[in-house]
Amino acid sequence: MSDGGRDTLLLAASGTDVVATRAGETTTLSAASLAAWIAAVERRDHPRWVWSDTTTWYPRLLAEGVRVERCHDLRLARRILRLAAPRAAAWDDAPGWDRATTPTADRQAADALFEWETQADPLDGPDDVAAEHERQRAALDGSPDGRLRLLVAAESAGALVACEMRAAGLPWDVARHEAILIDTLGARRAGGLPARMEAAAARVRDALDDPRLSIDSPPKLLRALRTAGIRVESTSRWELAEHDHPVVEPLLAYKRMARLLTANGWSWIDEWVRDGRFRPVYVPGGVVTGRWASSGGGALQIPRALRPAVRADEGWRIVSADVAQLEPRVLAAMARDERMAQAAAGADLYAGIVASGAVPTRAEAKVAVLGAMYGATTGDAGRLVPRLRTVFPRAMALVDAAAQTGEDGGVVRTWLGRTSPAASSEWDAAQRLASGVEAGEGEAARARRAARDRGRFTRNFVVQGTAAEWSLAWLADLRLRLAAIPPTDGRQATTSGPWFDRRPHLAFFLHDEVLVHTPEEHADEAAAAVRAAATTAGRLLFGAFPIDFPLDVRIDVDAAK
Incomplete structure (x- = not known):
């Protein structure tokens, strides 16, 4: 500004x-x-x-x-x-x-x-x-201070990136996508389910002894499961996996295939892919924390199984990069917790936490950190989070204070100043009702539960929102670095549009991951730009505080991992 x-x-x-x-x-x-x-x-x-x-x-x-x-x-x-x-x-x-x-x-x-x-x-x-x-x-x-000004500038730069990525599009190999669909679902059939899905559906009906069962109707499926003696409250895979019954395996398989067909099947290709490009509609700041959303194409929910369909044009390459454990690293920097920053030095923060003596295994370190950021109080997270308070008191004090502010009805702010929404009028009314002289235990319990829920929200808001700000700074700087690379004299990516057809450019972004479509001769330079932009983003937000933001960077013809 x-x-x-x-x-x-x-x-x-x-x-x-x-x-x-x-x-x-x-x-x-x-x-x-x-x-x-x-x-x-x-x-x-x-x-x-x-x-x-x-x-x-x-x-x-x-x-x-x-x-x-x-x-x-x-x-x-x-x-x-x-x-x-x-x-x-x-x-x-x-x-x-x-x-x-x-x-x-x-x-x-x-x-x-x-x-x-x-x-x-x-x-x-x-x-x-x-x-x-x-x-x-x-x-x-x-x-x-200048933080709010920086946030506004970064948000506006993100809006430019979103429009440019839609204009250039993500290189998409329709033939490879269709091969994945056929391999997973079976051949496409007019007026019916793909062959593998139909076979799985038949096995479900046989196992439940219900040849006319409409598997895609949750109420009917739930009734059929209960009739077969499977006492579940929902058809979620977590509940189903707890039961030893012949229907579980084919039903879970059918549900996986149905999700792929519905979200990214042949109809999705017909609607969203043109001339070898997937052009979704990105919504910068579409989530209250500042994270991006999408309002068309489901760009933020592309399954890993379809990554091989992201394929560079001939003579071009995909540079892919993602940040290791972005949110915990951001928490360490926000809190100025040098012990946590030391644990984060290197590619694996969770291994560093184990080395600090906070917990004995990497799996427990991950559970503990996620529990700290999301407010888990039961199970393994409830057992492990107190250990983090001993080893990393500054980081834990930051999220604990944010949670307390939320429980008290206050608002919290990210590192650059994005403010959480105020408590709703319904929330305020529930708290007032619980504090009245005639309030019963039911009203008090509901108010406490609502307060804890809001505390979990504000606890995560400050971390997730600041991570989104780091990502915006990364995108904004990377965009400028890529634009400074000279255009290629080689093969053009003609369907990327008049500006992007000869230059490295951002093609995809997902929270802590970017894909760059680049002429082959500029691939190494583009990868260097990705790394340099990450370093700049860290310094821009957190100054000289010693926190690493390591990247996993690959250069290939596709985005498969």
């Missing part, structure tokens, strides 16, 4: 035209001339483009081969600032900016170019954009 001078350029719709404003000077452009004008200004000045919503403006530019280096997304920033910044009440007179911004595939499509020609967004007007920008500048100027 700049000071509003020559470095910042506001874009707003005005009827069928676009108004660009910088340092009080305005330029009116037609929709047809906008992309070329932005490209020229971007090459000359590299401003920070300020606009209402990246998902509305940026896909149009990418479709014409125009990429921008920086932006400020007013809608995403408002979500953060309304909760986190001082003087948040400044937005009370502008409720329209709270409109949900989850993109749809239609809004992202190239044929939506300059859609305000038919229906302008009333919040895209020059006065609205300028007023909102000024509110946000005032809020950031009033924040006590």
Whole structure:
């Protein structure tokens, strides 16, 4: 976020035209001339483009081969600032900016170019954009340090990355995907289930002695199981696996195949893969902690079995990288817990915890750390978490304090200042009812349970949210490093679009993992950029605190692991 001078350029719709404003000077452009004008200004000045919503403006530019280096997304920033910044009440007179911004595939499509020609967004007007920008500048100027400003910049950079990954697409080998489906499910059959699924279904019906059973109906399946003497409350694999009955194995197999067919079967290919590219709809900040979500294509739920379908174009490579145990490392850095940071030195934090003497085995170390971050109080986690308090008191004090704040009805903040949602009115009412003089044990028990649930939420919020911030910083820096690599003189990835067809570019992101599609001759350079960006992200957030963020980096033709 700049000071509003020559470095910042506001874009707003005005009827069928676009108004660009910088340092009080305005330029009116037609929709047809906008992309070329932005490209020229971007090459000359590299401003920070300020606009209402990246998902509305940026896909149009990418479709014409125009990429921008920086932006400020007013809608995403408002979500953060309304909760986190001082003087948040400044937005009370502008409720329209709270409109949900989850993109749809239609809004992202190239044929939506300059859609305000038919229906302008009333919040895209020059006065609205300028007023909102000024509110946000005032809020950031009033924040006590630069962290909130960094969060807003990172969130906006993430919005650019999301649009660019959708525009470029993830290289997808349909033939390999279909081979995996056939191998797992059996051949596709018109009007019926694939052969392997049908065979599994027949075995289920035989085992339950119910030849007409509708296996895909949970109530009917549950009744059939109980009739066969299998006392379960649900059809989850955890409950089913506890029973020794001939139906369990084929039923679990059928459920696995049904999930694959429904979520990523042939219909998914038909809807989401075009010209060898999977182009999902990413939603930066779609989860309250700041994690990304998706509103189309299920990008964040692609099963490991389908990873071989992610295949580079001829003459290109996939650089894959993921961070080892990101959230525990972030916790150590936030808490300035040097003993935990020492345990994290290297590729395996859990092995380091074992070496610290906190627990005897790696499996127990993992259970203990996850229990500490998610508030587990029973079973193995309940037994092991107290040991972490002895060995890593600073880290445990941080999450324990966050949990207590949540139980008391307060809000917590991530490292850069994203604020958790306030307790709901129903939560407040339950606590008030429990504290009344006539409250019974039932009301008190419900209030305690609700308080503990909220404490578990706030305990995890500070860690998961800060991990999301580290990932945003990683993405933002990596994006710039990749853009600085010269375009290839070799084979082009033509279906990646006019900007990305000759350059290394981000193709996929999932919380702590990235995939880069790169020309073969730049693969090593792209891998180095991935590592360097991770180092930069750690320093940007946590300064000189000695915490490692080790990466598992691979260069291959596909993303199989």
